Amino acid sequence: MSGLRARQKADRHRRIIEAAAALFRDTGYEGAKIETIAAQAEVSVGTIYNYYQNKGDILGAIVSMEVHEVLNAGQGVVANPPANVGDALDTLLGIYIEHSLHYLSKGMWRQAMAISTQLPDSPFGQAYTALDRALTEQIRALIARLQAIGLVRRDIDGQALGELVFNNMNMMFIEFVKRDEARIAELRAAIRRQNRILVAAIAV
Amino acid sequence: MSGLRARQKADRHRRIIEAAAALFRDTGYEGAKIETIAAQAEVSVGTIYNYYQNKGDILGAIVSMEVHEVLNAGQGVVANPPANVGDALDTLLGIYIEHSLHYLSKGMWRQAMAISTQLPDSPFGQAYTALDRALTEQIRALIARLQAIGLVRRDIDGQALGELVFNNMNMMFIEFVKRDEARIAELRAAIRRQNRILVAAIAV
DNA sequence: CATAAAAACAGAATTGACTCAATTTTAGAA
DNA sequence: TTCTAAAATTGAGTCAATTCTGTTTTTATG
Numbered sequence A, B: 001m002s003g004l005r006a007r008q009k010a011d012r013h014r015r016i017i018e019a020a021a022a023l024f025r026d027t028g029y030e031g032a033k034i035e036t037i038a039a040q041a042e043v044s045v046g047t048i049y050n051y052y053q054n055k056g057d058i059l060g061a062i063v064s065m066e067v068h069e070v071l072n073a074g075q076g077v078v079a080n081p082p083a084n085v086g087d088a089l090d091t092l093l094g095i096y097i098e099h100s101l102h103y104l105s106k107g108m109w110r111q112a113m114a115i116s117t118q119l120p121d122s123p124f125g126q127a128y129t130a131l132d133r134a135l136t137e138q139i140r141a142l143i144a145r146l147q148a149i150g151l152v153r154r155d156i157d158g159q160a161l162g163e164l165v166f167n168n169m170n171m172m173f174i175e176f177v178k179r180d181e182a183r184i185a186e187l188r189a190a191i192r193r194q195n196r197i198l199v200a201a202i203a204v
Numbered sequence C: 001c002a003t004a005a006a007a008a009c010a011g012a013a014t015t016g017a018c019t020c021a022a023t024t025t026t027a028g029a030a
Numbered sequence D: 001t002t003c004t005a006a007a008a009t010t011g012a013g014t015c016a017a018t019t020c021t022g023t024t025t026t027t028a029t030g
Helices: A004-031 A032-040 A046-053 A053-081 A085-097 A106-118 A123-149 A157-180 A184-201 B004-031 B032-039 B044-049 B056-077 B085-099 B107-118 B123-149 B158-178 B184-202
Strands: none
Touching: A004 A032, A004 A046, A004 A053, A032 A046, A032 A184, A053 A085, A053 A106, A085 A123, A085 A157, A085 A184, A106 A123, A106 A157, A106 B107, A106 B158, A123 A157, A123 B032, A123 B158, A157 A184, A157 B032, A157 B107, A157 B123, A157 B158, A157 B184, A184 B158, A184 B184, B004 B032, B004 B044, B004 B056, B004 B107, B032 B044, B056 B085, B056 B107, B056 B123, B085 B158, B085 B184, B107 B123, B107 B158, B123 B158, B158 B184
């Protein structure tokens, strides 16, 4: 059961994603018709719906790639954080933010976020929630690491702190993608300012 | 220019909102067809689009009512906060959360949030952002009040703190409406736990 | 090699949000 | 009252996502 059929399946998956990614970039998510994606990928409309439940799930596959890359990059910071609480947080969150517009435009992010709240039980919705959790977990891991090193007080509730930091960053990021003219540098500065309060509270 | 025409206009607005609210509740946002709303409100489909730009804006009108009510209720807490930082925050955020499912079901909230990120420049998108800002501002006002009373340190950045508290609550609320089985009591407890870190940092 | 069952495909048909040209209603002037 | 321009309403038509059903391709079996 892993011969021609499996090969064709993987190939079609790839062709659909590539066609969709190109079209989303060029014409925006709304502008990209399923019919066009199908033509570009050289499959029929019906086939696309055999591979993905709906248009949003196609976008979801692209988002997922992006976030996994970010998580990977974050590993390095957690393993070897800057020797200062504020810088450590800023470096990790900085990686998330700087990578964020690599494959995805703001418009695509808006769509992805919208779908994940609209249809939280769809494959994409569930995957997106899992990605959020993975990011929160990575921030929590960084805090644990800083506690182990002795840069953060041991009596701090690391779980709650991780959630607080992630939730704040995420909300700021949502507002960032909602405004086309918003700049990454300003976003990072605003988050640094907010985190300063926390850093003052938790640093040894 | 404020005779029959204005009266009819107000009446049609009301009928459309009432019909839509009832249908959104009964059949969910997606389940409610514009055609059905129109029939129920005894107007034509075209008329609905003369009053609202799109389906989302109808929902937006309902959300707006809800949030304004909440802001009103919040006034009381800001004017006369509990004599303890943790309780003061919990009371204000508690009002927001407890009121939230009064007119709107979780499904309606999901839609509203989705639309506001998807179309941030639509009338609804802008209104929603303004409501978020108003809530943030109210939290900031509470903190300023607590500083004035002498319960919160004067050297705390009230603006940044207000944003942090609101963003965290809002993100938690988003996760809350995404899971149908999530309970209000647990949401409030989780937020209290997160805020404990902040309270420890800012209380005099 | 046949061949039957399973899996995948194609594209026509359906559905529902939204638009638009034609018609009706209202306000105010003569 | 009668008339006209402006405002509002109407519902049939358009458009794009999604579904459905019959057909084709692949696999496994004798």
